[in-house]
Amino acid sequence: MPETSPQPLNSRICGPLKGIASVPGDKSISHRALMLGALALGRTRIRGLLEGEDVLHTAAALRLLGAQSGKDSEGWWVEGQGVGSLSEPANVLDLGNSGTSTRLLMGLVGSHGFTSFFTGDASLRKRPMARVMEPLSKMGVNFMARAGGRLPLAVIGTRDTVPITYKLPVASAQVKSAILLCALNTQGLTTVIETQATRDHTETMLRHFGAQVITEKGPDGETHISLRGYPTLKAREVDVPGDPSSAAFVTAAALLCQGSELVLKNIGINPLRAGFYETLQEMGANIAFENPRVQAGEKVADLKIKASTLKGVRVPAARAPSMIDEYPVLAVLASFANGKTGMEGLGELRVKESDRLNMIASNLQACGVKLEVEGDTLTVHGNGKPPTGGAKITTAMDHRIA
Numbered sequence: 001m002p003e004t005s006p007q008p009l010n011s012r013i014c015g016p017l018k019g020i021a022s023v024p025g026d027k028s029i030s031h032r033a034l035m036l037g038a039l040a041l042g043r044t045r046i047r048g049l050l051e052g053e054d055v056l057h058t059a060a061a062l063r064l065l066g067a068q069s070g071k072d073s074e075g076w077w078v079e080g081q082g083v084g085s086l087s088e089p090a091n092v093l094d095l096g097n098s099g100t101s102t103r104l105l106m107g108l109v110g111s112h113g114f115t116s117f118f119t120g121d122a123s124l125r126k127r128p129m130a131r132v133m134e135p136l137s138k139m140g141v142n143f144m145a146r147a148g149g150r151l152p153l154a155v156i157g158t159r160d161t162v163p164i165t166y167k168l169p170v171a172s173a174q175v176k177s178a179i180l181l182c183a184l185n186t187q188g189l190t191t192v193i194e195t196q197a198t199r200d201h202t203e204t205m206l207r208h209f210g211a212q213v214i215t216e217k218g219p220d221g222e223t224h225i226s227l228r229g230y231p232t233l234k235a236r237e238v239d240v241p242g243d244p245s246s247a248a249f250v251t252a253a254a255l256l257c258q259g260s261e262l263v264l265k266n267i268g269i270n271p272l273r274a275g276f277y278e279t280l281q282e283m284g285a286n287i288a289f290e291n292p293r294v295q296a297g298e299k300v301a302d303l304k305i306k307a308s309t310l311k312g313v314r315v316p317a318a319r320a321p322s323m324i325d326e327y328p329v330l331a332v333l334a335s336f337a338n339g340k341t342g343m344e345g346l347g348e349l350r351v352k353e354s355d356r357l358n359m360i361a362s363n364l365q366a367c368g369v370k371l372e373v374e375g376d377t378l379t380v381h382g383n384g385k386p387p388t389g390g391a392k393i394t395t396a397m398d399h400r401i402a
């Protein structure tokens with residue numbers, strides 16, 4: 001959507017949600033399926049790819065880098081020519097609103113011997129890229145960026161990247177993934193150390209395409225993730241599960257609307273993404289995970305949700321990485337619950353598509369919800385009934401706020 005034409009939407013009280021539904025494909029997995037398909041030998045097939053703007057920006061950028069993709073009657077395909085096969089883009093890579101496309105592709109092109117120029121929309125141009133530039137610089141990649149490591153920036157790639165061992169200073173799957181993707185075309189063993197585990201879709205997808213990724217526990221409980229450069233990635237079939245972050249909104253509506261009884265089919269329940277559902281169960285939500293199974297290495301289940309009375313809980317900081325995108329909708333649920341919900345360790349929300357902590361607080365306050373933000377903790381006081389509502393919500397063009 002053009003940045004200049006926001007479309008107002010009205011939300012009204014609705015009846016119970018009943019029946020069986022599905023949600024679009026997982027965004028994180030869709031990006032990774034396209035990127036690894038572009039580096040594999042042969043034609044990768046992807047079913048259930050999310051066709052949202054962020055993922056389409058990844059596909060378009062990969063096309064500029066020489067990897068073709070498209071859609072036919074059997075779904076999406078990507079034609080890869082192997083690790084290290086990307087070529088200099090003839091134009092600027094515009095990643096729109098997508099931080100995941102930008103950060104992962106910065107890593108991917110870093111170990112190729114050409115320069116690429118990256119830009120994005122007004123929101124993306126405000127977001128910090130130094131967090132990926134720092135480890136990639138240690139690998140030998142050079143950058144030319146705006147102050148504060150912002151887009152537009154140039155990635156001056158090299159064929160002579162060196163492997164590193166890098167401890168993540170922020171719990172970010174995007175930073176971890178940028179390093180691992182750069183490591184693919186880097187000789188030797190690259191290791192990323194996580195003190196807080198983040199979504200492991202890159203590791204899972206790399207294994208699915210035939211790379212060996214070793215994940216081990218370190219002496220202090222941290223996770224060491226290692227990848228040796230120059231693996232042969234083979235074209236694969238990928239079935240993308242339904243996005244648990246999209247399912248979160250429908251789940252929330254079903255929990256709140258009396259009489260709801262809903263089944264959401266084929267939802268990804270990777271434990272490193274499922275913190276929202278764990279929190280809901282602690283709040284007293286009636287949610288069952290049926291038909292658990294594994295698809296392209298990812299855990300999947302059907303979610304059975306019944307309308308429930310919720311109570312306030314404490315959500316520890318350690319859980320934040322596994323539900324980082326779900327705090328806006330959790331805060332809404334907390335405002336209907338009985339008692340207070342304290343959500344800790346939310347610092348990363350300030351650097352998402354908008355300052356989400358601020359956006360959650362100001363919009364819920366506009367709806368008559370009592371809450372406080374102290375440091376990185378958000379406390380919402382629910383009184384067991386719907387808030388006054390009726391407010392005009394400012395989204396800052398951030399989809400999860402909308």
Ligand code: S3P
Nearest residue numbers: 028100171172173174175324325
């Ligand atoms: C994502 C990682 C998370 C998440 C984002 C998608 C990914 O970002 O918020 O929506 O696909 O790796 P961070 O790495 O900044 O935590």
